[in-house]
Amino acid sequence: MSSILTFLLSFLLLYKYWALFAVVFMAAVIVPIPANTLILAAGAFASQGYFNFWISLLVIVLANMVGDCIDYFLARIYGRRILRKIHVRMPSYLERLEKFVAEYPRSAIFFTRFVGTIEPITSLLCGFSGIRIWTFLVYDFLGNLASDGLILYSGYFLGVHWQDFTGLFSLTDYILVGVTIIAIVGVLYWRKKHNRT
């Protein structure tokens, strides 16, 4: 187990829901920390009676939504202004991705909540594209509830064996990142081809 993870697990046991909120919030904003492993652990701790399952779920969903909203509003209010100020033009692939998100906001928001690595980028792109805040909030809530609930329940189900399955969860993340990238590239390519004809 990595030293960062052991530090975070101790932090979680010492400060319980505050620590859970802080870790999930930071991961949702964009800090690359293993939040999914911590959620899995929280589920396992809930199965042993140290955490309450429903309070944990509420805290995790809330932390994720607050983090996602910060990304969304930062991109919406300051995103283009900052890019103009530092004279950086948005790369064309990001522009295409932004168009994709603007066209299919509901699916993009909902499904990317299952992929921790892509989640903050989608929230930023939603802010850039000016997706309606209510659409963002509703699908962000549903996506986070489904994905976090799934991981938390997995931890609850695995109980004391949760540590043996952390690798599998990282693998699932890689698979989902791969599938999402392939799907986005496929749709963009298909659209490009379709528009030409």
Next chain:
Amino acid sequence: MPNPQKTHTLMKAALGAVIIAIIILCVLLVQQYRYINRLDYISHRQSLFRSLHGSGPLTSANASSTQAWMTFDYINRAFTLPSQYLQVTLSINDSRYPRMTIAQYVKASGRSQNEVLKAVQDAIRAYASAKQ
């Protein structure tokens, strides 16, 4: 009009990328399967599923799963030990008890981590056998 030659090349490249991605995923999945297999979970599936869905406190059989990142408070709760039991058994004088990790105690006491972990595990087993 799209260039059919170019479209064909792009399609072939995309198909190649998908095949490579599938091969990599298969290798990773096989690695994971072998890892889980080594843990004897798949060969002892019945015992796994009997012990899975492990809601409720831990038993003395799980005592070896205690680790340095765990707090005394968590260990007390998870193994349903009386709150002062580990403090008395291990003669812990630190005021932070029980809201301190084993690693923190190891650092403060100057004892070795393995020694403290073994003492905690033995204390859990002793409590369970005394209870029976």
